[in-house]
Amino acid sequence: MPNRGGLPPRNPRFVGRDDLLTRVRGLLGDGPVVLLPSPEQELGGTGRTQLAIEYAHRHADAYDLIWWIPAEQTAGTRASLAGLAQRLGVPEARDLNRTLGAVRDALSRGEPYRNWLIVFENANRPEDITPYLPSGAGHVLVTSRDPRWTAEVAQALPVPVFSRxxxxxxxxxxxxxxxxxxxxxxxxxxxxxxxxxxxxxxxxxxxxxxxxxxxxxxxxxxxxxxxxxxxxxxxxxxxxxxxxxxxxxxxxxxxxxxxxxxxxxxxxxxxxxxxxxxxxxxxxxxxxxxxxxxxxxxxxxxxxxxxxxxxxxxxxxxxxxxxxxxxxxxxxxxxxxxxxxxxxxxxxxxxxxWYRYAELAPHLIQSDLLGGDAEEVRQLVVNCVRYHFARGDYDSSRDLAGSAAARWRDALGESAEQTLLASFHLANALRAVGRTADARNLNLQTLRTQREVAGADDEATLTTANSVGGDLRIQGHFGQARQLDADNLVRYRRLFGEGYPTALRCANNLAADLRLLGDFRGARVLDEQVLRHRQAIFVDGHPEIVATRAGLAFDLFGLGDYAGAAEVLAARGADLPEDHIFALWAGRAAAMVARRRGDPSARALAEANLRVCRQRFGELSVDTLAAAVSAAHCARADGDLDHAHELLERAVTRYHAVLGDEHPFTLAASAGLAGMIRAAGRHAEARTIGEEVLGGLRRSVGADHPFALGCANGLAADLAAVGRAQQARELAADTLRRSRAVRGPDHPDTVACSWNLALTGGDDAARQQALDAFTKAYGDGHPVFRVTAAGHAVETEIDLPPL
Structure with a gap:
């Protein structure tokens, strides 16, 4: 028996149609077939669905897989295809579009089933299912009332009335x-x-x-x-x-x-x-x-x-x-x-x-739920918007939220509570599908209106403000995000208390802002507070606890406390799937910590994390790109400079496309690429990149930011290598001074700056002092001593925390 999904039971009263069933079988060998009403019976009722059901049952032995897809509405089509992804063993991506594309490709390749039958029932808009139509050895059967099907998409087969x-x-x-x-x-x-x-x-x-x-x-x-x-x-x-x-x-x-x-x-x-x-x-x-x-x-x-x-x-x-x-x-x-x-x-x-929302969501259009005048009816619409978003169907979430916002704006007014709520969710969906500028503008407009109508302390206003903070982080405006989130946190705590779940989320956001600004001490204090509160509310292994532990690990990593970061990560539990976003953050931090501690497992950890990120989020996600940067650093530490260069070069190109040329993450990844070029001995080329990147970082995040300090440390080595000794010493000395002030004299990256300055000045005592400090920071036998023994500069790689 074939694997089946959604196939209706066979009609025991089905009669006749043998010639028509034979024609369907023959036509399917040449591509998709669409069953349409006959011209004399355009209203339907000629038994297209029953014919498709009978065909599927009669020829079941010819297929390894039969999947029935209700296609009257796009959301239902996408939900059924998501179920097929599980049956095919296709990894679920965060964005459902990627999952559905992988389903189509797996069917087309015949993996794991070569002979399959996919039936789209009531597909009344050809454009709605065309993106999902697979090719390959399987068959696609469609029932529809729409005559607009072209021969390029499917072969039309009118279904006539019965013979007498x-x-x-x-x-x-x-x-x-x-x-x-x-x-x-x-x-x-x-x-x-x-x-x-x-x-x-x-x-x-x-x-x-x-x-x-x-x-x-x-x-x-x-x-x-x-x-x-x-x-x-x-x-x-x-x-x-x-x-x-x-x-x-x-x-x-x-x-x-x-x-x-x-x-x-x-x-x-x-x-x-x-x-x-x-x-x-x-x-x-x-x-x-x-x-x-x-x-x-x-x-x-x-x-x-x-x-x-x-x-x-x-x-x-x-x-x-x-x-x-x-x-x-x-x-x-x-x-x-x-x-x-x-x-x-x-x-x-x-x-x-979700199974209950899956039953409710298809009925929103037929019941014209958007036109309902009761608040609880409109709230169901909002909840369905959020349901689509939560399960990764961002297109359906965006479409429903956009329709709701437009209808309610006309019926209730722009400043109505649920109009604003729909607008908030629309902005979330727009951000998720990559329309970050549209999301930012809509969020700002919504926030302004909410503050005017409901006040800055209203819970919905604070929720939108949190979302605006996320927009600012994505734009690279970390300082503005910190200012907004700090104000939000004061309001949340005053209104709801320090341990209220949404207040904790706001504190979590502020910690992320501080971390992105290089204030790891401030971020650590907040994350430790949040962790204590969340441990009192949730069991260990809960997603929000895992998120806080991951954030705290990034804080400790930034402070140079690699042992402490490893301890925090070891206690995080393993309750989340490996492709959960918080588990992936923790996994990236684990690979970074292992690399800095000289653990040979670092590269395998980083590459596994990057592989899952690609499956879950795609190549252009900021999380995938950050994982690629960390994997490149691990590959370099493992001696594979060519692969490290390839990873970083690709990441830099994609950062330019996704976040823009002046975003701090784009510049930080570019500094990492300069480091790979430096390691290959091409110091003049690395210097050119480093000078441009350092200028951009000082403009965007300031000269004291860890990103700028990491870039300046490498640039000083390039200047020394191309004969600009005085300029190299000045930059190295300035970088060391700033690092001591910002990170402290015992931070491993400050010690690296001390070593590199000693190299440019030829001071044996300073070199020995730096070596002693390395021993204190890392212990004996760390790979850094192979670099110092060869008389080379020590890199201070830039790893990227979550946005």
Whole structure:
């Protein structure tokens, strides 16, 4: 049996279509096939989905994998493909787009399955699924109502109505007592449309109505509408005549999407004001489940074998909707919106509740949830925005947030609380998809409005201010970020207390600012405070504790306390997946610490960290680039200068593209590249790069920043090597003076500056003093002594902390 995902059960009442199934099989060998309504039945109802289901089951033995994808909405398509990624063993990236691209590529390569069938159901916009269409030895089958499919994308195959023989077979399979002549008369009235025939058979089966009685009822309505609409009308009438509440329940379902609707979702309506007939059904689980079975029995929806979920065909939904008066439409829509809001599990960041949001999210459009006027309804929209973001579907998060912000701006005004909340989440999504300038501008605009309307101490205002701080860090404006986050922290602590979770996050952000500014002592004090509070709240191994330990390790690394950093990291636990962002930060710090301690495992740690970063975030992520810089330093320490140069050269190019030419991280990575060129003996070239980079760093972060000091230390060595001895001594002396003032005389990088200055001055006593200091800092046998024994300058590599 093939691996299966989402494939609906086989229809035991499927009849005929043998020629059509043979054509599908033949066409799939030449590329994707799209099943469309026939021209004479453009509304649908010709059985495209049933044909696709039957094909998948009939030819299951020919495939290693069959995956069914509900494609009515892009978010549903992407969620199903994410599930396929797990089945294929494709590593999950932080950005779902990367995961989906990897799914497409794995299918195209035939890894791990060569023969596969992917079915996109209700893909009514070709452009929505085109990016996900794989090639290779597998097959792609699509059902759609949209005629705009081109031959370059898929081969169109119109699905006609039944032949008369198939119509008669279907009717008689549901009603064996029906004569061939009566079946022929019913089929003639229904124009052989499969959905209409199925409805007729279901009504006769449920009511025991004779062929003559059914035809009489049909003729009574036939002048009013098309055959399929008449068949639907008779089914809806019969359903309502049995238990009136059943029809009302189905009317609610017409405001939901074609995705499966669970009884639990319908049950959420039990707390709402309802008509007595409907209330009597939804407030008792067994009655609700019985109503779902009756709706299915009349052919008006499909019920899954477990009796858990109803699926309503788009055509059925549309016909119900056309029957409603404006007042009835408004009342039902309000009830559905309330029902969806009542089913909101809350806390969209918690993966434990994602399966519930996966059920709710497809129904937002059909119910027009964005148009709801109740606050809890709009909050569900916001929570769905956040759910998409939390699971890495940034495109869906951005699209929904953008729609919400635009609708609410028009309906509620620019300064309404939930308009601003949607704008805040939109900025997050924009930043995540790389539109950092748009995110920054939107966040600033939102923050200004929130301060005017709600005040600077409002919790939502503070949350946006935190986000603005993140924007400033990404821009490289570390000082501005520190100023904003310090003000935020004062407000958080005054309003909520020092140990309040969001106050701790703000303190964590301020520590990151201080670390980026080179104030490792200040960052350490904050991180130690945050760690104590978080340990009192969470169990060890919780993501927020891991994040704080990683930050503290970077602080201690910056202070030159490599043993202390290693101790902090050793206590962090292993509860997080290796590709969690906080685990990756800790992993990068571990590789940096191992390198500085002379541990030969450093390179393997750094390369493993870089590999996972690439899988999780892609090549252009700032976390991947920082991991590449650290891996380059480890490769150099391991003697592999060529690989180190390659890593840094690529990282510098990408930093220029992602963060810009003047960003401190771009300049710091460029200083590292100059170090690789210096190690290759090309001092004149390294000097040119170093002088330009040092100027940029002094402008952006100041001459006393560790980035600038590391660059200046290397540049002094280049100046000495090209014969500029006096300039080299002056720069080396200035760098040592600044390093002593900023980092202290015993910091390993200060000791390296002392050694390098002694080299330029030829002072044996100063050299010995530096060697003694190295012994104190590193202990005997450290690799640094191989460098000093050869009379070479000691590099002070620049590693990059998290942004």
């Amino acid at each position: 023989a198939d119509s008669v077979d279907l009717l008689r399979s549901r009603g064996p007592e029906l004569s061939a002549a009566d079946a022929d008369r019913i089929a003639d009235r229904l124009d052989d449309v499969p959905m209409a025939l199925d409805l007729a058979a279901a009504v006769r089966d449920a009511t025991g109505r004779s062929a003559a009685a059914y035809l009489s009822d049909f003729d009574r309505r036939a002048a009013e509408a098309t055959p399929i609409r008449v068949a639907w009308g008779l089914a809806a009438e019969a359903l309502g005549a049995g238990v009136p509440g059943d029809r009302m329940l189905l009317e609610l379902c017409t405001f939901l999407a074609s995705a499966p609707i669970s009884w639990r979702l319908l049950w959420a309506a039990r707390t709402l004001p309802l008509e007595p007939e409907l209330a009597g059904i939804v407030r008792v689980e067994r009655r609700l489940r019985a109503a779902m079975r009756r709706i299915s029995r009349y052919g008006l929806a499909e019920l899954d074998p477990a009796g858990e979920r109803l699926t309503v065909h788009p055509l059925i939904r549309g016909m119900f909707g056309q029957e409603l008066s404006p007042e009835r439409h408004e009342a039902l829509q309000r009830t559905v919106r309330g029902m969806l809001a009542a089913a909101d599990p809350g806390d969209p960041d918690d993966p434990a509740g």
